[in-house]
Amino acid sequence: MRSRPRTWTIGITFTLTLLAGAITWTVLSSAAEPGEPEDVPRAPAAQAGNTDGPPALPNTVAAQLRSAPAGTTVARGPSMTVDEVPLTAPISLRAGAQPVSEVLRLRIDGDFPLRALDPTVLIDGKPVGRGIGAVDQRSLNVGLEDVRTGTEVSYRYGTGPATTVGTLTREAR
DSSP, X not given: OTHHHHHXXXXXXXXXXXXXXXXXXXHHXXXXXXXXXXXXXXXXXXXXXXXXXXXXXXXXXXXXXXXXOOOOEEEEETTEEEEEEEEEEEEOSSTTOOOEEEEEEEEEESOOOOOSSOEEEEETTEEEEEOEEOTTSSEEEEEESOOOTTOEEEEEETTSOOEEEEEOEEOOO
């Protein structure tokens, strides 16, 4: 009779050890890359280095665009707002471009559930950046260098058809 309780104890110990190992593996393998804030979730394809469309903004800039309070509004459109967001440190938005200390944030309001691909935002039919989804999935943000009245804004996932959001009108200063 004594062998059964001992076998049961060994089985429980083995199971708990396996469970602890699985939890440790999950935590260690899902850790963010060095210098990447953990509170900036990315779609799986974006994490894997998806190279379709424009390059993603550095995670530090993406986090600032997502969390910065509303700045000075410079343009508006249907379900869209463009505001100025100061950056914590100057950064180049494109290869070879001069570093900037503030960026224009285009916010598109709508329903943007997390997908395998980040949405690509288009200005006048040309890709300008990958959309950074809000935590509540109710808006997209993208960094812009400039905006003008009459600019048509749209977005698409992968190579799919573009969804037109509307036209921006620059605010009078």
